[in-house]
Amino acid sequence: MARTAEPGRRDSILDAAHAVFARKGYAAAGIADLAGELGIGHGTVYRYFENKRDVASAVLDRALGRIAEVVAADPPDATAGLDEYRAQVWRIGRRLYALFAADPALGRLVFFDLATVDERLREQHREALDRFADYTAAYLRNGQERGFLRGDLDARVTARVVNGMVFEGAAQVARDPTAVALRDAWIRAVVMLMFDGLAQPGPPS
Amino acid sequence: MARTAEPGRRDSILDAAHAVFARKGYAAAGIADLAGELGIGHGTVYRYFENKRDVASAVLDRALGRIAEVVAADPPDATAGLDEYRAQVWRIGRRLYALFAADPALGRLVFFDLATVDERLREQHREALDRFADYTAAYLRNGQERGFLRGDLDARVTARVVNGMVFEGAAQVARDPTAVALRDAWIRAVVMLMFDGLAQPGPPS
Amino acid sequence: MARTAEPGRRDSILDAAHAVFARKGYAAAGIADLAGELGIGHGTVYRYFENKRDVASAVLDRALGRIAEVVAADPPDATAGLDEYRAQVWRIGRRLYALFAADPALGRLVFFDLATVDERLREQHREALDRFADYTAAYLRNGQERGFLRGDLDARVTARVVNGMVFEGAAQVARDPTAVALRDAWIRAVVMLMFDGLAQPGPPS
Amino acid sequence: MARTAEPGRRDSILDAAHAVFARKGYAAAGIADLAGELGIGHGTVYRYFENKRDVASAVLDRALGRIAEVVAADPPDATAGLDEYRAQVWRIGRRLYALFAADPALGRLVFFDLATVDERLREQHREALDRFADYTAAYLRNGQERGFLRGDLDARVTARVVNGMVFEGAAQVARDPTAVALRDAWIRAVVMLMFDGLAQPGPPS
DNA sequence: GATGAATGAGGATTCATTCAT
DNA sequence: TATGAATGAATCCTCATTCAT
Numbered sequence: 001m002a003r004t005a006e007p008g009r010r011d012s013i014l015d016a017a018h019a020v021f022a023r024k025g026y027a028a029a030g031i032a033d034l035a036g037e038l039g040i041g042h043g044t045v046y047r048y049f050e051n052k053r054d055v056a057s058a059v060l061d062r063a064l065g066r067i068a069e070v071v072a073a074d075p076p077d078a079t080a081g082l083d084e085y086r087a088q089v090w091r092i093g094r095r096l097y098a099l100f101a102a103d104p105a106l107g108r109l110v111f112f113d114l115a116t117v118d119e120r121l122r123e124q125h126r127e128a129l130d131r132f133a134d135y136t137a138a139y140l141r142n143g144q145e146r147g148f149l150r151g152d153l154d155a156r157v158t159a160r161v162v163n164g165m166v167f168e169g170a171a172q173v174a175r176d177p178t179a180v181a182l183r184d185a186w187i188r189a190v191v192m193l194m195f196d197g198l199a200q201p202g203p204p205s
Numbered sequence: 206m207a208r209t210a211e212p213g214r215r216d217s218i219l220d221a222a223h224a225v226f227a228r229k230g231y232a233a234a235g236i237a238d239l240a241g242e243l244g245i246g247h248g249t250v251y252r253y254f255e256n257k258r259d260v261a262s263a264v265l266d267r268a269l270g271r272i273a274e275v276v277a278a279d280p281p282d283a284t285a286g287l288d289e290y291r292a293q294v295w296r297i298g299r300r301l302y303a304l305f306a307a308d309p310a311l312g313r314l315v316f317f318d319l320a321t322v323d324e325r326l327r328e329q330h331r332e333a334l335d336r337f338a339d340y341t342a343a344y345l346r347n348g349q350e351r352g353f354l355r356g357d358l359d360a361r362v363t364a365r366v367v368n369g370m371v372f373e374g375a376a377q378v379a380r381d382p383t384a385v386a387l388r389d390a391w392i393r394a395v396v397m398l399m400f401d402g403l404a405q406p407g408p409p410s
Numbered sequence: 411m412a413r414t415a416e417p418g419r420r421d422s423i424l425d426a427a428h429a430v431f432a433r434k435g436y437a438a439a440g441i442a443d444l445a446g447e448l449g450i451g452h453g454t455v456y457r458y459f460e461n462k463r464d465v466a467s468a469v470l471d472r473a474l475g476r477i478a479e480v481v482a483a484d485p486p487d488a489t490a491g492l493d494e495y496r497a498q499v500w501r502i503g504r505r506l507y508a509l510f511a512a513d514p515a516l517g518r519l520v521f522f523d524l525a526t527v528d529e530r531l532r533e534q535h536r537e538a539l540d541r542f543a544d545y546t547a548a549y550l551r552n553g554q555e556r557g558f559l560r561g562d563l564d565a566r567v568t569a570r571v572v573n574g575m576v577f578e579g580a581a582q583v584a585r586d587p588t589a590v591a592l593r594d595a596w597i598r599a600v601v602m603l604m605f606d607g608l609a610q611p612g613p614p615s
Numbered sequence: 616m617a618r619t620a621e622p623g624r625r626d627s628i629l630d631a632a633h634a635v636f637a638r639k640g641y642a643a644a645g646i647a648d649l650a651g652e653l654g655i656g657h658g659t660v661y662r663y664f665e666n667k668r669d670v671a672s673a674v675l676d677r678a679l680g681r682i683a684e685v686v687a688a689d690p691p692d693a694t695a696g697l698d699e700y701r702a703q704v705w706r707i708g709r710r711l712y713a714l715f716a717a718d719p720a721l722g723r724l725v726f727f728d729l730a731t732v733d734e735r736l737r738e739q740h741r742e743a744l745d746r747f748a749d750y751t752a753a754y755l756r757n758g759q760e761r762g763f764l765r766g767d768l769d770a771r772v773t774a775r776v777v778n779g780m781v782f783e784g785a786a787q788v789a790r791d792p793t794a795v796a797l798r799d800a801w802i803r804a805v806v807m808l809m810f811d812g813l814a815q816p817g818p819p820s
Numbered sequence: 821g822a823t824g825a826a827t828g829a830g831g832a833t834t835c836a837t838t839c840a841t
Numbered sequence: 842t843a844t845g846a847a848t849g850a851a852t853c854c855t856c857a858t859t860c861a862t
Contacts, residue, residue, distance in 0.1 A: 150404065160377065
């Protein structure tokens with residue numbers, strides 16, 4: 001059975017929901033809108049999902065998974081030195097930007113709409129951010145262990161701060177799609193903050 | 206009569222809305238909930254506001270204004286050198302943290318719920334973030350002009366990245382109130398990123 | 411006390427109600443609209459009237475009274491012959507038309523809006539029409555007694571039919587104010603129907 | 616399946632609305648009343664109609680259509696002489712009376728309640744009366760052309776006057792259902808006015 | 821008397837969800 | 842399995858009415 005060829009009902013419903021939730025917002029989007037987008041009866045949605053928030057939950061899961069794929073593509077222990085890590089950050093940054101630029105709905109869903117549906121969805125969201133922070137923290141710890149990152153940084157907290165910078169770029173795009181043009185400037189700013197700081201390098205004191 | 210003492214109806218409705226919207230979310234909160242919180246008739250709300258989203262708009266305005274007060278308390282051109290700026294970042298960070306810790310609802314409203322109500326509210330939100338970015342950019346440009354910040358940083362973009370770090374702290378608290386305990390660690394991480402970068406200072410190479 | 415000079419609050423409220431009810435319809439008009447029209451507080455209305463339908467009742471009463479004045483101006487027994495009666499019908503017709511033309515709201519209130527408010531108002535309306543029919547019937551009976559109107563006409567029913575013709579002219583104006591231009595044509599048609607019939611007068615067969 | 620036997624949801628809603636609007640008046644009738652009358656959920660009404668006034672509009676349309684059927688049953692050019700026309704007026708009068716007697720709600724809806732809902736409904740009402748007047752005018756012109764009605768009568772205006780007489784009979788019934796007893800007296804009065812006038816036929820002067 | 825702030829009953833409308841076909 | 846007609850809980854909002862000032 002060509003299960004790979006056709007996306008499957010469930011997935012196409014999620015695709016439609018992804019689009020519609022992003023376009024109208026979760027609250028304003030009706031189940032009938034999702035079904036209308038697909039040209040199927042709205043009762044059908046309930047054969048694949050318990051209820052509306054279950055759809056939202058699945059959409060959020062998928063969206064977070066897509067982000068996780070990008071974040072987790074490089075293994076945290078692969079970098080041996082500062083330059084490699086710097087290159088890796090550029091790489092991940094670019095991939096993330098590509099993801100959010102290709103699908104501006106993604107950012108809107110993940111960073112705004114679906115996080116406000118429900119306490120449970122909020123929890124889902126929180127957990128994903130925690131996972132992402134763990135990833136970043138692993139990079140930082142790897143750098144500390146290998147000696148090219150400061151030993152006195154708090155990996156857990158710094159990881160969240162770093163992720164905040166990165167995801168703020170995505171939120172930016174979600175708020176204003178023209179912000180995709182900032183891609184390289186944004187990544188450069190992040191890299192500069194991470195590896196150099198903003199201070200004017202003094203004369204070799 | 207101590208007219209200063211009593212907040213006035215309009216303000217007390219905003220207070221209640223602030224609390225209720227943060228507790229239940231905008232969509233789930235009914236006008237009756239706001240009124241119930243105050244022990245007034247729900248019709249009364251409509252003497253002070255056009256409709257529900259008008260309440261939300263005013264709540265958001267007030268919340269953003271409160272943040273603006275903290276952000277704008279220090280004038281951007283007051284810092285003469287790196288150490289002063291570093292101290293100022295600490296100061297602002299602490300004040301912001303104090304604000305969001307004192308009222309965890311604030312972060313939830315500003316960074317999550319009220320930004321998803323409406324296209325107009327989203328716009329309101331966007332504009333406020335732009336104003337905040339302008340502030341931070343002014344700090345950065347001041348530092349560049351005085352020579353203690355790198356001349357090659359993109360003030361406009363970097364300002365947004367920096368704000369992203371800072372507000373992510375607030376979002377953190379909004380997502381999980383126990384995160385207030387991270388206050389100093391968070392600010393230290395931000396300051397380290399801004400002024401030092403994460404790289405292990407090498408031996409005088 | 412110059413009670414005649416100033417119209418009195420109660421009357422000015424009725425004036426305003428007359429105008430507003432006719433403009434917006436009874437259901438759509440709010441007590442606040444009446445008060446706003448006069449520049450008085452809406453609570454004040456309740457010092458002069460029990461409630462909204464009490465205002466409507468008084469407006470209807472006054473309107474019906476105004477019509478009654480015109481209808482009852484000529485005494486039914488004053489006409490001695492057919493020509494006098496015909497002249498009288500012209501006179502009454504003209505006066506009624508003048509009344510409804512001078513105040514198009516009148517027709518709308520009496521023949522449409524205020525008759526649908528309430529069972530009690532409907533009753534008020536019915537009674538007034540009965541009184542008007544009694545008047546017309548008295549004319550007809552006077553004509554029968556004096557021998558210039560057919561003895562075999564049913565005065566009670568015919569009176570209502572005649573009034574129907576007449577008031578339909580007012581309803582016409584209420585529905586479409588430009589219909590005032592039809593005044594003479596209308597009265598002529600009514601007079602023709604009453605006194606001549608529509609049949610082509612045959613040769614003295 | 617006897618699809619003709621069951622009226623169809625939309626129609627049964629209109630039936631219920633017809634009854635309920637006539638019983639309570641448009642303003643006082645709630646959508647829930649209509650639904651309750653049918654034993655269906657009130658949300659169902661909104662599957663067939665946009666909103667309450669849309670229901671009213673359809674009810675009015677149907678009611679006016681029912682009257683039009685009766686009015687238009689006889690072709691205006693079918694009468695060759697005065698006696699035939701007189702007979703036809705009797706016939707139409709009887710049929711109209713039968714219609715309004717069979718369904719007293721009809722008159723109340725058409726001549727009172729539904730004409731006050733809305734400017735658009737008022738317009739609908741006005742147009743229908745215009746159409747009815749056109750019909751009657753066609754009868755009159757036919758009579759003029761064939762020479763049995765007075766050449767000097769204004770067909771357009773007289774048609775409205777005549778219709779006023781006729782519909783006043785229906786309004787009468789709507790105001791007071793016992794008025795159905797007046798049927799023949801009413802029609803006789805109308806016919807007398809139309810064909811004979813009220814004047815006592817003089818001796819061959 | 822006059823005012824208008826406050827009230828809450830009332831009703832239109834929406835839409836997630838169910839279930840017979 | 843798919844459908845969409847039916848449902849009614851839920852909620853916004855209006856506005857007649859009250860009453861303290």
